[in-house]
Amino acid sequence: MAFQGTQIAVLRRFVLALVVVIVFAAKGSLSKRTEIVGLKRNVIDRCWRWNPDWRRNRQQLATCSVGYAGKMTSLIGKGLIRYVVTDPSDNPLNPKPGTLRYGATMIKGKKWITFKRKMSIELEKPLLIGSFTAIDGRGTEVHIAGNACLLIYKASNVIIHGLWIHHCRSQPPSSVMGPDSKIMALGQVDGDAIRLVTASKVWLDHNTLYECQDGLLDVTRGSTDITISNNWFKNQDKVMLLGHDDGYLRDKNMKVTVMYNHFGPNCNQRMPRIRHGYAHVANNLYQGWVQYAIGGSTSPSVKSEANLFIAPDQSGNKEITWRKKSNGERGSSRFYSVGDVFENGASFVQSGVAWAEPHYNSEQVFTAADARFVRSLTASSGALRCTRRFRC
Structure with a gap:
């Protein structure tokens, strides 16, 4: 028995x-x-991820962007320099060959930067990224973490793809090697993962950003024609700021596309917050918020299209939007919701008298998918863990 x-x-x-x-x-x-x-x-991912030989055809990625950045084909073709990062160390004034800073600042012309192996890079000072630069982390795991992070200053035609960027800290005034091998003086820099200052035609795709001292992404001081796609933003109070401050009128010309991103868990506000300019926010997954998800001031225009908003479970703010009064008026902000899906009691207060349309050209245009597919559209958001298998 x-x-x-x-x-x-x-x-x-x-x-x-x-x-x-x-x-x-x-x-x-x-x-x-x-x-x-x-x-x-996902119109971006299906452009290149089905290609089993993407490693030999990395520059195919430049043909896949949509939204306000448009196609990034000026980054490829004749004269492109391919640079491989082999050394995770950093020297802000005298970059060593093989380091990320050397590739971003010492190599002139258009360049496509990749990484030899898995590495964690602790930047001593902010990394200034110049025009016609692609930083491509696919095929390995690259963390930029623990101190200074990325600054795109007065630059255009830039791709940042496939990086983990986190635990960024504010930096005191300093001097660093800048693009085209020129020493540049920097003022105080906040602890943002990526900051754009007077930048244009920038595409940020498939990055994972979290737990930085200030925010995760700032688009400021006249920056425009930006696409922010397929990223994962998590564990952060202030997530994304579009527009420098209420008095900076040049940001009236700012145009930003925010698409296929995953916000959350543990995000509080600014997904995004926009000042003056225009944002097309489409096919994003919002996994809760505390204060608000989308906000603005000084007459911004936002078209929220086919997003999935899941309000927080705990008692608190179920409303998605927030507006700061300007000159005593709640006023002329234009916030529109088209085809969004609201779960767990989420609500969206619309405002304004005119429809906010993106007016894309032929290289920027895309059709937002039905919001019922947002979970699958954003299933691969963030830096991809590519293997030798068929797909990245």
Whole structure:
């Protein structure tokens, strides 16, 4: 009888183990199917991720961008320099060959920067990224973390793709090597993951950003024609700021596309906050907020299209939008919601008297997917863990 009892116990453990394997296999299969559905509907990812030979055709990525950045084809073709980062160290004034700073500042002309292996880079001072630069982290795992982070200053035609950027800290005034091998003086720099200052035609795609001292992304001082896509923003109070301050009128010309991003968990506000300019916010997943998700001041225009807004579970603000009064008026902000899906009590207060349309040209235009597919569209948001398998 004791032997029979032992057999029964073993059989029970076997059955339990089998059930666990089946359940996890089913979840994995569902996750895989969800990712594939998203890949088919994501107009950016389906442009290059189906290519099994993407490593030999990295520059194909430049043909895949949409939104206000448009196609990034000026970054490829004749004269392109391919540079590989092999050394994670950093010297802000005398960059060493093989380091990221050397590739970004000492090499002139258009350049495509990749990484030899997995690495974590602790920048001593902010890294100034110049025009016609692609930083491409696909195929490995690259963290920029622990101190200074990225600054795109008076530059155009820039791609930042596939990086983990986190735990960035504010920096005192300093001098650093800038683009084209020129020493530049910097003032105080806030602890943002990526900051754009007077930049144009910039594409930020498939990055994972979190836990920085100030914000995760600032687009300021006349920056325009920006696409922010497929990124994962999490664990942050102030997430994304579009527009320098209420008095900086040049930001009236700012145009930004925010698409296919995953906001959350643990994000508080500014997803984005916009001043003066225009933002097309489409097909993003909002995994809760505390103060608000989308906000603005000084007469911004926002078209919120086919996003999925999941209000926080805890008692608090279920309203998505926030507006700062300007000159005593709640006023002329134009916030429109078209085809959005609201869950868990989320609500969107619309305002303004005129429709806010993006008016894209032929290189920028895309069609937002139905909001019912946002979960699958954003299933691969953030830096991709590419392998030698068929897809990245």
